[in-house]
Amino acid sequence: xxxxxxxxxxxxxxxxxxxxxxxxxxxxxxxxxxxxxxxxxxxxxxxxxxxxxxxxxxxxxxxxxxxxxxxxxxxxxxxxxxxxxxxxxxxxxxxxxxxxxxxxxxxxxxxxxxxxxxxxxxxxxxxxxxxxxxxxxxxxxxxxxxxxxxxxxxxxxxxxxxxxxxxxxxxxxxxxxxxxxxxxxxxxxxxxxxxxxxxxxxxxxxxxxxxxxxxxxxxxxxxxxxxxxxxxxxxxxxxxxxxxxxxxxxxxxxxxxxxxxxxxxxxxxxxxxxxxxxxxxxxxxxxxxxxxxxxxxxxxxxxxxxxxxxxxxxxxxxxxxxxx
Numbered sequence: 001x002x003x004x005x006x007x008x009x010x011x012x013x014x015x016x017x018x019x020x021x022x023x024x025x026x027x028x029x030x031x032x033x034x035x036x037x038x039x040x041x042x043x044x045x046x047x048x049x050x051x052x053x054x055x056x057x058x059x060x061x062x063x064x065x066x067x068x069x070x071x072x073x074x075x076x077x078x079x080x081x082x083x084x085x086x087x088x089x090x091x092x093x094x095x096x097x098x099x100x101x102x103x104x105x106x107x108x109x110x111x112x113x114x115x116x117x118x119x120x121x122x123x124x125x126x127x128x129x130x131x132x133x134x135x136x137x138x139x140x141x142x143x144x145x146x147x148x149x150x151x152x153x154x155x156x157x158x159x160x161x162x163x164x165x166x167x168x169x170x171x172x173x174x175x176x177x178x179x180x181x182x183x184x185x186x187x188x189x190x191x192x193x194x195x196x197x198x199x200x201x202x203x204x205x206x207x208x209x210x211x212x213x214x215x216x217x218x219x220x221x222x223x224x225x226x227x228x229x230x231x232x233x234x235x236x237x238x239x240x241x242x243x244x245x246x247x248x249x250x251x252x253x254x255x256x257x258x259x260x261x262x263x264x265x266x267x268x269x270x271x272x273x274x275x276x277x278x279x280x281x282x283x284x285x286x287x288x289x290x291x292x293x294x295x296x297x298x299x300x301x302x303x304x305x306x307x308x309x310x311x312x313x314x315x316x317x318x319x320x321x322x323x324x
Contacts, residue, residue: 104246112241116171116234123167123230127160129223133200134159156196163192167231174238181235189231197224276314279305283315295320 077085097103134156142148166185173180200220206212282305286292292304296319302312 101247108241108244108246112238115237119230119234119237120164120168120171123227123234124160124164126223126226126230127156127163127196130196130200130220130227131156131160133203133220133223134196137199137203155199159192159196163189163227163231167234170235171238174235174242176242179235179239179242190228193224193228193231196227197221200224276311276318279307279311279315280318283319287319295323 098107131153135152138152138155139149142152166189170180170185200223201217202208204212204217204220279301283292283296283301286304287294287296292300296304296316298309298312298316301307301315302309305312305315307315
């Protein structure tokens with residue numbers, strides 16, 4: 001059995017001595033340089049402050065030289081490079097998406113709807129512009145707010161509503177790929193437009209207006225003329241959209257067109273697109289079957305192949321060169 005030896009408690013002198021040592025240590029000035037070398041130590045002989053400072057500078061220079069040869073920081077993207085790469089990647093994806101047939105079909109449908117809406121609004125505004133001129137013609141000088149003056153305001157609206165109904169039906173069917181080109185409907189359209197134009201222009205013609213001016217005549221016939229132009233152009237535009245094939249490659253998609261060599265052209269090279277080449281093969285089949293003559297015209301080729309006139313001319317020229 002062991003007994004613990006009691007530790008003597010520190011007295012007031014011990015506590016005072018410890019506090020004095022702590023205070024001396026805290027108040028002792030510190031130097032940024034290493035302590036002076038001991039002259040009695042052979043390893044520290046000559047290690048002056050200047051030598052130790054120069055030794056530290058050399059060590060620092062060697063460390064910096066080793067770090068500067070490391071190109072790892074140069075491989076990291078700066079925020080500006082990162083933003084630019086992100087934009088370039090997004091542009092490449094949008095370009096690929098723009099060549100997708102489904103995206104092209106959506107863009108074509110969106111553009112067709114936008115153009116149809118814009119033209120129909122313009123047509124409605126043009127007919128509304130001519131309402132005042134038709135009312136002036138139909139009122140025939142009736143007093144304001146008289147029955148004849150009031151009913152004269154109804155002449156243009158009921159013609160415009162009927163015309164818009166016909167044009168709207170043709171526009172809708174055109175967007176569905178089934179253009180409505182019935183000659184009777186076309187004659188009805190031009191009948192309404194002719195009546196509107198005649199009633200707007202008649203009071204301001206030279207033999208009916210003592211104060212005739214070209215500007216007044218043009219101003220009052222502007223609405224009907226715009227309406228005629230829209231009614232004429234809208235079916236053509238919608239028919240072009242109906243023939244649009246979103247799966248067909250454009251020259252931008254194909255890059256350079258394929259090179260086709262002819263046996264009798266020597267060193268000459270003709271650039272023929274795949275679409276025209278397919279049309280040439282179809283034309284050759286029709287010529288062999290007797291449906292087309294040996295040297296068909298571009299019009300005959302267009303009617304037989306149901307293609308554009310430019311493609312028909314290209315097919316005609318290719319067939320002529322092969323026959324030569």
